[in-house]
Amino acid sequence: MDFSTLLAQAALNGLVIGTMYMLMAIGFTLVFGIMRIVNFAHGEFYMLGAFSAFFTYAQWEVPFVFCLVIAALTIGALGALVERAIIRPFRNDELSGMIATLGVSVVIQNAAVVAWGPTPRAMPNVVDGVLSVGPFTFPLSRLVVIATAALIFAVFWFFMQRTRTGRAMRAVAQDADTALIQGIRVNTIYPIAFAISVALAALAGALMAPIFSVSPFVGLTPMLKAFVVVILGGLGSVPGAVVGGLLLGLIESFTATALGSLVADILQLLLVILILLVRPWGLLGQKEA
């Protein structure tokens, strides 16, 4: 393998991982921005999305596009329920809310072990084969992830910028009280925001399931990475989550390919510490007054 192939391979790997981090981090940061909740159960919704894709795609053989839609809708609806039942009572109590989501995470993960067992399950790839361009070969399954994630983000961005609900959500993020005075139903916005957030996690899970396999424990790593990404990009900032996610994926891939995984992990966390020291509000976040 020559140097340029290695670079191209590393860039592609970085983009795949980066888009997953991006989808995870957008949802994570969205809920924080709007509801001031750090959702520790975010990774479990990723896992549920992966299982949803496993059942619909690998077992019932539904076309993959519909599997994504089903994952987003069912897990999103579940998210809205969780918000109503468990998160809402802690609306003005960030610490208790955080601990409640930690509880939700433990409950979901262990329920998944009870229901589906701990053994990992493999899923067939959505597309098989490789794309060969000159000396480069890219597995098609990974290219599909990048394209789909980009599409999902485009839809999400359009929703946030151009629809009434999207605008209302941004208004609530800026100032919930003022939004309320303007006639925005904050009590409807919260569950919608939470549902969209976990639906994005579920979509990430469903997209990555064929690549990384499915088990009740797959949510842990993406959750941790989402944390790192939002620190990089700025807690509460959606553009920050996009930039941070892609950046983290690329950094991780290049450093791991060039220097090995241990150095890559060290560098990643050094970067986080550096950001916290120099720019604690993140690359694109807003400095708190």
Next chain:
Amino acid sequence: MRRLLTALLPLACVLSAPAASADSLKIGVLATLSGAGTAWGMSMQGAAELAAEAVNAKGGLEVAGKKYKIEVVAYDDKYKAADALTAMNRLAFDDGVKYVVGPLGSAPALAVLPVSTENKMITMTMAFTPKALSADFKYSFRPVIPSDVFSDPQIKWVVEKLGGKRIGGLFPNDESGQQVGAANEKAYEAAGAKFVAKEFFERERVDFVPLLTRVLAQKIDVFELNGNSPQTAGLLVKQLREMGFKGPIIRTGGDATADIVKVAGKAAAENVYVHQPIDLASPAIQNYTKRFEDKYKIPLNAFSPFFYANLEMLFEAMRRAGTVTDTDKVRTALLALKDFDTVLGKVNWTGQAQWKSNQQLDAPFYVAVVKDGKPVVQAKCTPAKCQ
């Protein structure tokens, strides 16, 4: 009032605890029941529960004219030494357990063995570390055959048969991964091959493509999976094949075949050589596999029958010793069993020369290659040689 309640609380607890029946015998399970090592932990819990089921179906274990119902108490150590120690203390002091299936991992084993030894509890460990058996740990038995016994003959066989000269491998970055990596490198070099790419990674990692890119850039002939948990091994096989690696992949290490095939898929798992602790063609093993898979709905991990065999021996030792409480007598009776017929076939104890403790189960093992998702035995091994 509150003070009165506080004073009464311990009493209430004592009263509400289910009264231990005089005729029940508790067997503890201390293993990893969540996270990446769960397949192994379930294999141990399953062995204990199935052994208990078999005995209870016959009305219980008869020792010195008294019948005992076997009861299984299981704790999850999450593959962590601290959790294992908490669980062992509970087994010893709260549950009053004298016999434990476990501990599983090497680090947990080293943490709990001093406690179990001090309390004269007989343990059956899966830990591959050489320190798990020693003259100091008088009550520590090991039913599974550790990699430092089986890896040398298997690696020798693999290098000779497949002719691989350049070996690559990824190992978890912790005490056991580092140890396995070093031991593996030595064994391959002794067999005449060269370890050209050795990388370490944190256990939570799921995307190995960057690391595999590095390894494949070294133009390896053979990839070694030793030291990785079943799920990780499966992901490695899948991603290696996706990147176009067609050479043989070797699993010198704990049984993970079922998970490798499940995660990587049948096509990718083709041409994977695995350590096979049991002979899948034997009727006793087939019967055991059926019982296990009917009950737990997960594929049998090949370590499970070793614990079952150890329990069969333990129950026989109790009968012969005429006691379930005096673990010194039970231990002596257990060690006296020779050519004892178990689910694995006839087994013995060994290990005096290597660990100064004759408490290692002695059984043959096999090398198999995965064909159409199933391991097919290629060679039968003893610690000296595979053929």
